[in-house]
Amino acid sequence: MKLFKTTHTYNYEWSLVSAAQWQKYPNENCPHVSHVDVLKRTVDPKTGVLTTERLITVNQKIPTIIKKILGSSSIQYVREVSIIDPNTKTLTMHSINLTMSNLLTCHETIVYKENPEDTTTTQFSQQATISAGKSLVSGWSNVLEEFSVRRFQQNADVGKIGFTKVLERLANNTTSPAAQTTTA
Template sequence: MKIWTSEHVFNHSWEKVVQAAWRKYPNPMNPAVIGTDVIDRKVDNGILQTHRLVTSEWGLPLWARKIIGPSGICYASERSEVNPKQRKMKLQTRNLSFGSLVAVDEKITYEPHPDDSSKTLLKQEAVVTVQGVPLCSYVENLLTNNISYNASKGRQAIEWVIGKIESEMTDIKNSAMKNKYLRSYR
């Protein structure tokens, strides 16, 4: 078993980061994620609870395909809670593919930074367990390094989505101002 942890501070409000987290996929930083499908969504005591199926396509090396099969399509179950009152978003993801050989359990939280509420603190943890294949420790290290690399791309994707949202808002504002201007001259 290998445990990986990370923290990152976004220079954006919690509300903006959470909005971007919902729109994170697809993104050009991580084209491996090809889809997210909502399985269940409900509000319980003011907390938005969502269960999604995440579909990824990995270009697995030949040696890995020989061990786990030819398909590069992988699935994961993501359960999330958004508590707007406490300003906290929690995500828990577990791989469904290759579960008898590889277990990756990831936990992510987004909260306002404790020292500056205009910023958002991201905490990530992944527990990787490999069993039943040769060189388990080596494979765990390989997967953990991949998680670290993908986490960096995930943070870049959040920034990309925030930029996209801000651009959309500017376009909407400009369109509204243009329409208002045109109406005043009719």
């Protein structure tokens, strides 16, 4: 099993960051994400907590040799469950791959939380555990896990750049004179 972990601070308020998350895809920086479908969405009437389950379709560039060995397609599916708690100003997202999960499993947890020391910023943490299936020979397990962690790191870096662009666009739209309304 391999572990990936990163943290970052976005210089935007939590309300903007959590709203922007729903507009992250499509994104020119992340062309590998081709579809995001909402499967289920509920709001707890007592707490106001919003829970959303989505299916994400990803077109990964998998090396030809791996495709031939594993007999897989470049189209992959990921299940994501997100929980937005407006009271604690926290957005938590859990995802797991559905495709080829018998060979490789990736559990990812992302948390966006209002920075308690500076409420104009949002703390971001991302963690993923990547485990090769027990059916693989241990030497291949390590190779597959190492490759997957490197690919995950690359996608995370590109995803952060793309998400920052979404944030900048939304921040500019909410502060532009055209976006402001006046009351008479």
